[in-house]
Amino acid sequence: MKGNKKLVMGILSVSVVSLISLMLLILSGVGRFISPDKTNAAPAQLSKIAQPTTTANNTIEGVVMSVSDSTINLENILTNQDISIQIVASTKITDKYNKEIPLSQIGMGEIVKASYTPNEKEALTVQIHPLSWEHSNINSNQIQLNKLTIGTRIASVSDVKIILGDGNEQLSDLSVIDDYDKLFIKGLNDQVYSIKIMEGSSFIKLVDLPATSGRLEINNNRQILDVANNDLIGIEAGTHHLALFIDEYDPIILDSVSIETGQVYELSATGIKQKEYTVTVQVNNNKKPYELYVDDYYYDMGEQILLPKGDYTLDIVSEGFQDYSQVFRVSNNMMLYPILTPVAEPEVTPEVTPEVTPEPQVTPEPQASSGDYTINFNTIPEGAAIFVDGEYLGVTPISAKLGEGIYKIELELAGYERYSTTIIIEKAEVRTNYLYMLIPQ
Known part of the structure; x- marks a missing residue:
C-alpha cells in the first residue's frame, strides 16, 4: 500500500513538470509573435519601401473649343493653353449642380471644370462650371x-x-x-x-438718292445723319417705321416695314418729289393783260407758281409796255413786284399845207408840281442805295416827294445784283409804297 502511494506521487510530479514546460513553450511563442526580433523586422521594412505610390489627377477650368463622342478639346482660361482629353465609359459628366447629364449637353463654348489622368489624359469628370x-x-x-x-x-x-x-x-x-x-x-x-x-442683323440700304444731305429716322428714336456714305445700316429684324428726309425734297414716310433676319432692305428714293416754294408775281402795268413766263414756261394771269429751289428767269410781255425780264433766286416762299415800262408813243410830224393858218393860242394844262405825292421805298434786305432818274436819293427805307410822271428807279447793295425798274405816278391811281426784293450775287 505504501509502495503504491509513492508510485502515484511520482506520476503526479512528472505531470506537473510537463504541464509547466508546455505553458512556458506556449508563452515563448506568443511573445515572439507580438515582439518580433530585428532579424524578422527587416523584410517588413523592405516590403514597405517597394510598395508603388499613387500620382494625383490633373484638373482644368476651360472653355470647350470642340467636342466629339470621344474627345473634348479645351482652352485653359488661366494659361490659354489647349488640351484634349478623352471621354471614356467611366467619365462622369454633370451639370453645374452635379447632376449627371449626357455628353450631348456639353457644346462648344461651354465653360467646364474637368479632371483627368495625367498620362492617358482620360477624363474622370467633366462638369459645367458651377460658377x-x-x-x-x-x-x-x-x-x-x-x-x-x-x-x-x-x-x-x-x-x-x-x-x-x-x-x-x-x-x-x-x-x-x-x-x-x-x-x-x-x-x-x-x-x-x-x-x-x-x-444676325438685318440691314437698310439707301439707293437712288437725289442729294447727299439729309437723314434717316428709324422708329422715331434713332437718326442716321450721314446718308451719303452708302454704307449698310444695321437694324434688328422686325417691323419698323422709316422716314427719309432729303434736303429740298418731300420726305418719304414708310410705316410697318417688315425686315427679315439677314435681309438687306433697299429704301429707294426713286420718284421722290422735290420741295416747291410759292412764288407770287404782282405785275404793275395798269392792270393790263400780260403773258408771264418762267424759264420759258407759260403761266396764266394769277396762276399759282410753284418752283423748287434754284435760279430762274422771269419774262413778261404786255401790249403797250416794254418786254420785261428779271433773274430771281428761289430759296423760300417769295413775292416779285415787276414794274413794266410803257412804250413811248412815236412823234407825229404834221403835214405842211400851203395855207397859212394863224397859230392858235394854246393854254397849257397845269402840270402837277414836283412833290405832290409822298412815295415810300424799301428793300429786302434794307440799306440799299436808291437812285431816282440817276440822282442819288439815299438808302432804304426812304420816302421821296414825287409828282406825276414816269421815274427810273435803281437800287444798289453790296453782295446783291443791281436792280433797275420804272414806276409810273398817275393822279388816277397813285401807289405810294414800293418794296423790292434784292437777289444775292
Missing part, C-alpha cells in the same frame, strides 16, 4: 469699349475664347459681330469667355 453664368438675347451694341453691360453687371470681353456664328461656325474676332446681332453669352466671374450669334 459660370449665361445670358441670351443680348444686343451686340451693349458691347462698348471691350465692356458688356447687362443690367448692373459689367463684364470684360477682352479675353473671349470662342465666337460662334448663327450656323455654329467659329468666327475670328469681335469685329465680325454687327451692331444689331442678337447674342448668347457665357462667362465666369467678370469675364465673358464665349459668344454665339443667335440671330
Whole structure:
C-alpha cells in the first residue's frame, strides 16, 4: 500500500513538470509573435519601401473649343493653353449642380471644370462650371469699349475664347459681330469667355438718292445723319417705321416695314418729289393783260407758281409796255413786284399845207408840281442805295416827294445784283409804297 502511494506521487510530479514546460513553450511563442526580433523586422521594412505610390489627377477650368463622342478639346482660361482629353465609359459628366447629364449637353463654348489622368489624359469628370453664368438675347451694341453691360453687371470681353456664328461656325474676332446681332453669352466671374450669334442683323440700304444731305429716322428714336456714305445700316429684324428726309425734297414716310433676319432692305428714293416754294408775281402795268413766263414756261394771269429751289428767269410781255425780264433766286416762299415800262408813243410830224393858218393860242394844262405825292421805298434786305432818274436819293427805307410822271428807279447793295425798274405816278391811281426784293450775287 505504501509502495503504491509513492508510485502515484511520482506520476503526479512528472505531470506537473510537463504541464509547466508546455505553458512556458506556449508563452515563448506568443511573445515572439507580438515582439518580433530585428532579424524578422527587416523584410517588413523592405516590403514597405517597394510598395508603388499613387500620382494625383490633373484638373482644368476651360472653355470647350470642340467636342466629339470621344474627345473634348479645351482652352485653359488661366494659361490659354489647349488640351484634349478623352471621354471614356467611366467619365462622369454633370451639370453645374452635379447632376449627371449626357455628353450631348456639353457644346462648344461651354465653360467646364474637368479632371483627368495625367498620362492617358482620360477624363474622370467633366462638369459645367458651377460658377459660370449665361445670358441670351443680348444686343451686340451693349458691347462698348471691350465692356458688356447687362443690367448692373459689367463684364470684360477682352479675353473671349470662342465666337460662334448663327450656323455654329467659329468666327475670328469681335469685329465680325454687327451692331444689331442678337447674342448668347457665357462667362465666369467678370469675364465673358464665349459668344454665339443667335440671330444676325438685318440691314437698310439707301439707293437712288437725289442729294447727299439729309437723314434717316428709324422708329422715331434713332437718326442716321450721314446718308451719303452708302454704307449698310444695321437694324434688328422686325417691323419698323422709316422716314427719309432729303434736303429740298418731300420726305418719304414708310410705316410697318417688315425686315427679315439677314435681309438687306433697299429704301429707294426713286420718284421722290422735290420741295416747291410759292412764288407770287404782282405785275404793275395798269392792270393790263400780260403773258408771264418762267424759264420759258407759260403761266396764266394769277396762276399759282410753284418752283423748287434754284435760279430762274422771269419774262413778261404786255401790249403797250416794254418786254420785261428779271433773274430771281428761289430759296423760300417769295413775292416779285415787276414794274413794266410803257412804250413811248412815236412823234407825229404834221403835214405842211400851203395855207397859212394863224397859230392858235394854246393854254397849257397845269402840270402837277414836283412833290405832290409822298412815295415810300424799301428793300429786302434794307440799306440799299436808291437812285431816282440817276440822282442819288439815299438808302432804304426812304420816302421821296414825287409828282406825276414816269421815274427810273435803281437800287444798289453790296453782295446783291443791281436792280433797275420804272414806276409810273398817275393822279388816277397813285401807289405810294414800293418794296423790292434784292437777289444775292
